[in-house]
Amino acid sequence: MKLVTNQVGNGYRSFRYPTLLISSVFISTLLLIYLIWPAYAIEISTNDVILKTFIVASTSEIYIDYTHSVEKTSVRDVFEVRRNHTFLLTRTEYSSFGAGLPTDSFGEFKVVDGTFINSGINQELASISLRVGRIANHSLVLEDGRHISLKDYVEGGSLVIIKPVKTTRFQAFFIEKED
Numbered sequence: 001m002k003l004v005t006n007q008v009g010n011g012y013r014s015f016r017y018p019t020l021l022i023s024s025v026f027i028s029t030l031l032l033i034y035l036i037w038p039a040y041a042i043e044i045s046t047n048d049v050i051l052k053t054f055i056v057a058s059t060s061e062i063y064i065d066y067t068h069s070v071e072k073t074s075v076r077d078v079f080e081v082r083r084n085h086t087f088l089l090t091r092t093e094y095s096s097f098g099a100g101l102p103t104d105s106f107g108e109f110k111v112v113d114g115t116f117i118n119s120g121i122n123q124e125l126a127s128i129s130l131r132v133g134r135i136a137n138h139s140l141v142l143e144d145g146r147h148i149s150l151k152d153y154v155e156g157g158s159l160v161i162i163k164p165v166k167t168t169r170f171q172a173f174f175i176e177k178e179d
Contacts, residue, residue, distance in 0.1 A: 127163035
C-alpha cells in the first residue's frame with residue numbers, strides 16, 4: 001500500500017492555495033492602481049518656493065475673491081479646475097461698475113440680486129499670477145468651503161502663482177495630512 005501525501009520531493013507543494021495567491025495578487029494590483037491614479041491639486045507658490053498645496057475634486061470650481069482697489073467692492077473670479085491640469089476662467093462676479101471693472105461682456109451678462117455676472121469668458125490658463133493686494137485682501141476659496149487668505153502666506157505686494165498640479169492619490173494622502 002502506497003501512502004498518499006501532499007508532499008513533492010522533500011517539501012510541501014508551493015501552490016497549496018492557488019485561489020488565495022491569485023486573490024492576493026488581484027487585490028494588490030487594484031490597490032496599486034488606486035494609489036497611482038491621478039488626483040487633482042492646487043499649488044500656491046512664490047519665487048519658485050511652494051507655499052501650500054490643496055487637494056480638490058476634479059472639475060471643481062475655485063474662486064479668487066478680493067476687494068476692488070477703486071470701488072472698494074467685492075469681486076470674485078471663478079475658475080474651473082480642468083482634467084488636463086489647467087484652469088478655465090468661466091465668469092467674473094462684481095457688485096458695482098467703475099474704473100477697472102469690466103464694461104464689455106465676453107459672453108452672457110446678467111444682474112442677479114444686485115451682483116453683476118459676466119459669464120462665458122472661457123479662457124484657459126496654465127496658472128494664475130497675481131500680486132497680493134495690501135488692501136484687496138486676496139483670498140483663494142475652494143468649492144468645498146475652504147478659505148485661504150493669501151496674506152497668511154506672503155506679504156502684500158508679493159507675487160504668487162496659483163496653478164493646478166499633477167499628483168497621485170498616494171501623494172494626496174500626505175498632502176491632506178498637512179492641512
